Amino acid sequence: MSPALTIRPYSEGALAQAAAKLRAGELVAFPTETVYGLGADATSDDAVAGIFAAKQRPSFNPLISHFPDRDAAARHAVFDDRADKLANVFWPGALTLVLPKRADSPISHLTTAGLPSIAVRVPAHDMARALLRAADRPIAAPSANRSGRISPTTAAHVAASLGDAIGMILDGGPCGVGLESTVVDLTTDRVILLRPGGITADQIAAVLGCDVILAQSDDDAPKSPGMLTSHYAPGLPVRLNATTPQKNEILLAFGQDCVTKGFDDVLWLSKTGDDREAAANLFALLHQADQTRFAAIAIAPIPDKGLGVAINDRLKRASAPRSATAES
Ligand code: TXA
Numbered sequence: 001m002s003p004a005l006t007i008r009p010y011s012e013g014a015l016a017q018a019a020a021k022l023r024a025g026e027l028v029a030f031p032t033e034t035v036y037g038l039g040a041d042a043t044s045d046d047a048v049a050g051i052f053a054a055k056q057r058p059s060f061n062p063l064i065s066h067f068p069d070r071d072a073a074a075r076h077a078v079f080d081d082r083a084d085k086l087a088n089v090f091w092p093g094a095l096t097l098v099l100p101k102r103a104d105s106p107i108s109h110l111t112t113a114g115l116p117s118i119a120v121r122v123p124a125h126d127m128a129r130a131l132l133r134a135a136d137r138p139i140a141a142p143s144a145n146r147s148g149r150i151s152p153t154t155a156a157h158v159a160a161s162l163g164d165a166i167g168m169i170l171d172g173g174p175c176g177v178g179l180e181s182t183v184v185d186l187t188t189d190r191v192i193l194l195r196p197g198g199i200t201a202d203q204i205a206a207v208l209g210c211d212v213i214l215a216q217s218d219d220d221a222p223k224s225p226g227m228l229t230s231h232y233a234p235g236l237p238v239r240l241n242a243t244t245p246q247k248n249e250i251l252l253a254f255g256q257d258c259v260t261k262g263f264d265d266v267l268w269l270s271k272t273g274d275d276r277e278a279a280a281n282l283f284a285l286l287h288q289a290d291q292t293r294f295a296a297i298a299i300a301p302i303p304d305k306g307l308g309v310a311i312n313d314r315l316k317r318a319s320a321p322r323s324a325t326a327e328s
Pocket residue numbers: 032034035036037038061062063064096098112115117118119121123141142143144179180181182183185194195219229
């Protein structure tokens with residue numbers, strides 16, 4: 001465990017310290033009624049990159065943005081009647097809604113993994129909501145465990161898994177639910193259960209008066225094409241490991257030794273070859289490159305270490321033949 005780690009039981013002072021850290025772009029683990037979350041400012045590319053670095057996840061999945069109430073969430077997500085009905089009944093609580101992201105939302109593209117949708121949740125935990133209010137910004141928070149480990153329901157679990165990677169844990173005792181929130185996709189006419197949780201498909205169907213379709217529950221399992229919003233894939237073709245220029249390409253460059261000469265335009269993932277900076281820039285730059293008039297996006301080689309593993313995983317999907325990727 002790192003000597004820099006602070007574990008503080010809930011108090012006004014601890015809350016103020018945690019909120020200040022979140023506002024400064026640092027990571028703070030905090031209790032919710034489901035599991036402990038590893039929180040970061042959802043509007044900061046760099047802060048969200050810090051979540052992936054700490055969790056050592058080999059891939060970028062979209063993260064849930066947490067809010068103190070429905071109206072705060074509605075500043076970033078478009079609520080339809082179904083979303084309002086579910087929010088009325090189940091919020092605050094263990095339900096996450098995947099909704100269209102507002103065009104003017106400052107949420108980081110890394111939080112949403114480049115998708116046009118956003119997952120939003122209002123937790124039913126007094127400390128969590130007080131923290132969200134004090135931080136006064138959307139907080140991205142996956143479960144506060146290293147990738148592949150079980151989800152933490154006490155501050156001690158968080159410390160054991162992530163103690164050397166984060167600066168602060170707000171200790172609120174054991175979580176009541178102990179299981180992650182139910183995730184429901186409302187971005188289409190259908191209602192799709194993306195992740196089962198404490199709130200059941202039957203409960204959701206009863207409120208909405210319609211069928212709820214069950215999707216694959218495993219985050220890492222391939223999802224059926226055409227059924228779920230999937231990975232963000234640019235419209236332009238993507239060429240990986242580009243070391244020599246081809247005609248009419250924009251390059252996403254990485255590292256001091258990167259060959260940029262001869263490319264029609266260059267955007268820097270990281271000039272110094274910093275994997276965390278590249279992760280923070282990845283989705284925003286893919287979107288930016290995709291909006292140009294060039295014929296293709298070339299990507300410089302990125303070493304397969306640290307966050308480079310997740311970056312390369314995402315780029316491989318972005319460059320896959322379009323028939324192999326689900327609808328975007
Ligand atoms: O209980 C919970 O939900 C905990 C606590 C901390 O709130 N959080 C949590 O977050 O489990 P996370 O980031 O590990 O879960 C995110 C889930 C994943 O299944 C992810 O694929 C899905 O939500 N998700 C997030 N954004 C999405 C989007 N735009 N489209 C589809 N699925 C999305």
